[in-house]
Amino acid sequence: MPRITLPESSVFSLDLTLGCGQVFRWEKTGAWWTGVVEKEVIRIRQKGRSLIFEGTSRERIHDYFGLDTDLGFILDSIDRDPVIHGVITECNGLRLVNQPPWECLASYICATYANIPGIRKKISLLSETFGEPIPAGPGPVFYSFPSADDLAESAPCDLSRCSLGYRAPYLCSTAREIASDPGWEERINALDYDVARRDLMQFKGVGPKVADCVLLFAFRKYEAFPVDVWIARIMQRHYGAAENRGYEQISRSGREYFGPYAGYAQEYLYGDRERLLS
DNA sequence: CGCCAGGATTCCT
């Protein structure tokens, strides 16, 4: 089975990376994580400095987990006070993965005002209903995440079986838009953060929070600082944000305070939210 | 059962 040995200087925690809530399709059984990335079922585990995996290429693992990213440099740049310093210690090795853009966009549209177990279920239902089974030997069947075309072409775009609630028409509309806009990835990629953000927010069901998540998790715009209810509470308790501050104010203050890798700070705070709010 | 959730939209002032 292929194996990647991480260099001494490269900090990485597979458990924190896949378990912090940035992705919704990975599951851990025993020591092994199993997940679907595009058309591949990947199994992977970590033993110290080694990553052992099957189902995909070495290049895919490097790219998906951002193993060539200098995490130490990023963490140094956001390490500005005792609070974030403690979080960096607690969650050391957490990396932002490079998510496929469409899956990320669709997933975070589904994620609005839902909790993580519920989100996982919605995405699982979407994949089983509209995705394609991936041949992967014996055991349970895994499904690819449906493409925008898959969803747009599903006759009346009937997503009602997937527990999406009021998000269903949003996802349906955005799937159609994306299906007829094949250049959207390249376009967003080429735009600066704030322009790209306005572009994404033209899709139905995409407000500032979803846009920030997509820019951060799929387009590597690391200054994005998504604010959900947990981050809002953390910013209130630990960073003196007033109680009735709106999204833009909290997000901007996070960006200005933590700098060009504010999104990393956000994800570390989110990953350690239980301790920070206990 | 009631409260909450990686919020967005619409309508209002």
Next chain:
DNA sequence: AGGAATCATGGC
């Protein structure tokens, strides 16, 4: 620009 009401569903 900044509120408030509304939205559908499942987890806990």
